[in-house]
Amino acid sequence: MNPAQRIVVAGGGTAGWMAAAAIAHTMGETVELTLVESDAIGTVGVGESTIPPLATFNRVIGVKEADFMRATSATFKLGIWFEGWRTGEPNDRYFHSFGLTGRDHWSAGFQHFWLHGREKGHGEPYDDYCLELMAARAGKFAHLPDNRMNYAYQLDATAYGRFLRGLAEKNGARRIEGKIAKVQLDGESGDIAALMLESGERIEGDLFLDCTGFRALLIEQALHAGFDDWTHWLPCDAAIAIQTDSVHAAPPYTRAMAHDAGWQWRIPLQHRTGNGLVYCSRYLSRDDALERIRGNIEGAAITEPNFLRFTTGARRRQWYRNCIAIGLSGGFMEPLESTSIHLIQRAVLRLIRMMPAGRVSERDIAEFNDQQRIDMEQIRDFLILHYKATDRSDSAFWRHCAAMEIPETLAHKIDLFRETGRVFRRNEELFAENSWVQVMMGQGIVPQHYHPIAAKLGDAELDRLLSGLRENVSRTVGSLPAHAEYVARYCAAKTPDAV
Numbered sequence: 001m002n003p004a005q006r007i008v009v010a011g012g013g014t015a016g017w018m019a020a021a022a023i024a025h026t027m028g029e030t031v032e033l034t035l036v037e038s039d040a041i042g043t044v045g046v047g048e049s050t051i052p053p054l055a056t057f058n059r060v061i062g063v064k065e066a067d068f069m070r071a072t073s074a075t076f077k078l079g080i081w082f083e084g085w086r087t088g089e090p091n092d093r094y095f096h097s098f099g100l101t102g103r104d105h106w107s108a109g110f111q112h113f114w115l116h117g118r119e120k121g122h123g124e125p126y127d128d129y130c131l132e133l134m135a136a137r138a139g140k141f142a143h144l145p146d147n148r149m150n151y152a153y154q155l156d157a158t159a160y161g162r163f164l165r166g167l168a169e170k171n172g173a174r175r176i177e178g179k180i181a182k183v184q185l186d187g188e189s190g191d192i193a194a195l196m197l198e199s200g201e202r203i204e205g206d207l208f209l210d211c212t213g214f215r216a217l218l219i220e221q222a223l224h225a226g227f228d229d230w231t232h233w234l235p236c237d238a239a240i241a242i243q244t245d246s247v248h249a250a251p252p253y254t255r256a257m258a259h260d261a262g263w264q265w266r267i268p269l270q271h272r273t274g275n276g277l278v279y280c281s282r283y284l285s286r287d288d289a290l291e292r293i294r295g296n297i298e299g300a301a302i303t304e305p306n307f308l309r310f311t312t313g314a315r316r317r318q319w320y321r322n323c324i325a326i327g328l329s330g331g332f333m334e335p336l337e338s339t340s341i342h343l344i345q346r347a348v349l350r351l352i353r354m355m356p357a358g359r360v361s362e363r364d365i366a367e368f369n370d371q372q373r374i375d376m377e378q379i380r381d382f383l384i385l386h387y388k389a390t391d392r393s394d395s396a397f398w399r400h401c402a403a404m405e406i407p408e409t410l411a412h413k414i415d416l417f418r419e420t421g422r423v424f425r426r427n428e429e430l431f432a433e434n435s436w437v438q439v440m441m442g443q444g445i446v447p448q449h450y451h452p453i454a455a456k457l458g459d460a461e462l463d464r465l466l467s468g469l470r471e472n473v474s475r476t477v478g479s480l481p482a483h484a485e486y487v488a489r490y491c492a493a494k495t496p497d498a499v
Contacts, residue, residue, distance in 0.1 A: 005031050005356070008205035010180060010195060010218055012037030014157050014341060015327025016211035017164035018057075019348045024171035025061040026352050033172065036195060036203055038179045048267045048274040049077060049254045049338040050152040051430075052098050057345045061167065069491035071163040073270040074155035075250045076483060078136040080337070084258035086444050088392045094442030095253070096337075098150040099132030101434050102469050108451035111437050112421050115447060116454035117466050124470060126441060130434075131473050136253045140480035141487075148476075154254060154267045154274075157341070176203065180212075183222035191322040192218060207356065208323045216329040219315060223323055226316035227331075233384045233406065234312040235397070236262045236334055240289055241276040241306040244299035249484035256336060257296075260284075260395035264296060265335065270493050273299060278334055281309075283397040310334070314376045319368045322360055324351055331376055336386060339379050342430065346375055378429050381410040382436070389414065389443035414445060421447030 007023060009016050012035060020035045027033075058068055068074070079097035086092050102110030114126055127133050132150055135141060143149065169175065178197035186193040195203040210218035219225045231237060250268035257264045262279035277293040284292075290305060314331035318324065325331075327344045350371060354364045388406050392398035416422055417440050423433040457465065480486075 005207065006205040007031050007033050007207045007209065008195060008203055009033070009035040009209045009211055011035075011211035011213065011329075012161060012165070012175075013211065013213065013327075014161045014164075015213070015329075015344045016209075017161045017168060018341075018344050019209050019211060019326050019351075020168035020173045021164040021171075022057070022061050022348045022352060024168045024173045027355065029172065033168075034174045034176060034203060034205070035168070036176045036178060036180060036197070038177060040179065048157055048269065049080075049154050049265070049335065050341050051338050052150050052152045053342055053345060053430075054152060057349070060349070063167070066491040068160075068163060069153065069155075069487075070493050072153075072155040072157075072159040073272070073493040074153045074491070075268055075270060075487055076141045076252045077152040077154045077254060077338075078132040078141065078149075078252045080254045080256050081136075082256050082258070082386070082439075082442060084392075085256075085263075085386055086389075086391055086442065088258065088260075088394055088398075094438070095127065095133045095136065096435060096438050096442070097130050097133040097136065098152060099130050099434070100150075101126060101133075101438070102129040103465075104433075105453060107453050109421075109423065109433050109437065111441075111447070112450040112454045113457070113462070113465065115421060115450040116457070117462055120459060120462060122462075122466050124466070126438075129466075129469050129473060130438075131476055134473050134477045135480055136251070138477050138480075139249070139251050139483050140477060141252045141483040142480045144476070151252070152338070154250075154269055156269060176201070180217060183218055185222065189321075192222065206322065207360070209351075210323055210325045210329040211327055213328040214310065214332070216315070216325065218323050219318070219320060219325040219329050223320050225318070225320040225323075225325070227311075228313050228316055229311055230313040230380055231311060233380065233404065234334060234387070235280045235282070235400065236278045236312070237310060238281045238286070238289070239276050239278045239308040239310070239334075240286075240293050241274070241303075241308065242293060242297060242301050243303040244273050244275055244297050244301050246271060246273050247299040249482070250487065252483040254338065258392075259292065261289075261397045263336070264293065266298075270487060272302060273297075276335075278336075280397055283395065312380075314373065314380075317365075317369055318347070318372045319351075319365045324368070326351075330372065333376065333379055333383060336383050337379070337431075339430070343375065343379070347372060374427050375430065377407075377409070378427075378431070381407055381413070382431050382439070384410055385414070385436075385439060386443065389440065389445055391444055414440065417447060418445050419448055421450045 083093040180195050181198045182196040184194045192208045255266040261284035265276045267274035275297045279289050310332050318330040326347045387401040423436045
């Protein structure tokens, strides 16, 4: 490898600065890192809800949690309330938490013991055995010893990018202001040789990271890596985002509220709330969508509506030649389970593990693409589950979702759980057994059978197990402070975040 391999990041925003911050912190002086972005080009900047691995990413790059949360006006997140996804009735809601439910046995998950308990007259809901879920319902949060509370963040994604920029530049990353006018290819190899800016400046590099968002300026417009469209499974293709003043103390969860052509998010930060309406343009017009979200927000709007169009799917080759797609340039998953920032994180850390020591290895490229593809297909299946497993028939949109063909991988997972209560996690899959169980049961899929090991427990032993688990959760939740109070003490933002 050259004494300083030249890495060029095309585009800033969350993706660009996550990549730059992690590479600068990890690789240090072994690389020459340049990021090109233009203040004149806006970013999507609506990815405000995250999942637990972001805490690990922040620790890896040396971020102090309280500092990061103050800078991004962040709150804690214990999961997502899904409202209206199964029947559309007023009491139709369930919670997908980040924690574990009950206590698993090595041979079978806790759901098998809970199902056996139901047959024996234990009527308490599955929710009562999950600490994170019950804490969220009570509006409480605190860091617990031994990391016993699993959590993520609700944050200002634009502010997170600014925060990471400071870290990256401190560790040697160089930022160049300018618009990319042309991607120059090497005539012999077909690799990217340089970025030509509108100013005439030429930025050469050995490895290029495409963080240009939906434009995919390098990976697609220049290299034509190809794209697989998944809208036949995930038909929503548009969104409108609006930020509003906070009118309530921030709860430790995100809300995902289904409507007749998609769903709406509500994400509470310290000083404002993020709102968005996700919809399928075949079933709802832009004007009607705007009217709908304006009628379903709390607090005064503090931004103009941000209109987004997207195609759910994945780039066929996310590493192609000497270019790696990071973030939206590599594909898009609608924000239903808050996976956008996580996919950035996975790509960045995966790239660092496979950083070329000189010439790019075709085996590294193949492995990277395979792992990225598996990640995105597994997340895709989990998102499709929310739409497919529904009893709603009140609109053309939901009738389409209930009737659509689904990937065989998802069909197998649903059928296996319905028949046996089993869920298996494969290839470091992002969503673990408890996530699948909570969502499948929340959407109305109840197992017909459970593992026979659960029946080995006698009545008294089963009573002790279930009551002990519930009492431990209840006792712990009762000792926790209110979430908003804890945030105010731990990481209160000094001033309301800029808009």
